[in-house]
Amino acid sequence: MCGICGCNQTLIAGHAARPSGKAVRFRLHKQAPETADAVRLVRIERDILALNNDHAAANRRALAERGIFALNLVSSPGSGKTTLLVKTITALNGALPLAVIEGDQQTENDAVRIRAAGAPALQINTGRGCHLDAKMVGQALEQMKLQDDSLLLIENVGNLVCPASFDLGEAHKVVILSVTEGEDKPLKYPDMFRAASLMLLNKCDLLPYVEFDADLAISYARRINPALQVMRISATSGAGMQAWLDWIKEGSSQAASA
């Protein structure tokens, strides 16, 4: 029996010298040889976003195969994204089949508003997450019964920082800036304005009542992204909405014919 633990595994016997110099006999279980592997370096060189980008590429392929035009709408909280969507759905009035993915940390409120406007909507609650990622959208795409050649509007979590880094597989990011915010937001949150193809300057009906220099805001945004298209709109009053609707229809027909 092992002198240490009492087991009956393969035992080894030997002698050990005590400090007194007197040798004692021992029987101990055979210790496994030291198994710690050698420490080594592994070269990786991979983008941290690689996995998200893989999911995004898969989403993009799936959308392209079905001619679906997908837009990722991003902005600060309170810029009027959901109102814009509701008005867009109402104005399109069935001219284009469409569906909406709503991203929020909590509640189903926005999806309820969209459904009331007459469009199918799937709500994704991100919980502690501050943005939608491509995997979430991929799972949503599997659940939704999207029509071929339709429009998919993805309302991201209200946040001008994190959604900039996460490609969802959309055709374009559309950034919404409202005139009740600071006109220097493009400078404060440049990544989002760099990632977007179109900026909607919303709530323009309020310009007479607020200190907001629209030209300056646009010049700041183009300083980051000279190719950025800009439209001045008011989702509430309807001003400028036609240009936005035309832009959607144009993109949608291109996606459908590609």
Next chain:
Amino acid sequence: MHEMSLAEGVLKIMEESASAERFRRVRRVVLEIGKLSAVEPEAMRFCFEAVMQGSIAEGAALDIVETEGQGWCAQCACHVPLAALYDACPHCGNFPLGVTAGDAMRVIELEVE
């Protein structure tokens, strides 16, 4: 705080590498974080520690190599240092400058056993 998702991305990359490269534990991780990559190194450290708990990289050391931003001025036809995306060219005052470096975030190397 998207650093939490990014830390989860780092873990996934390490787990994939663990099956391919046959290692059981990660002792040290080297990340490259560009100064124009919209990642806050301190937030990344905080999230890294939280996400790695109970994983193959629990307790692993995290080295962050920060790379400087660099832009290309089309007017001067030269590379210039870029501290922020909205910076103008220090020579001619022109903008925008195309970002040529400093916007990457990558897992560079792992020390494993």
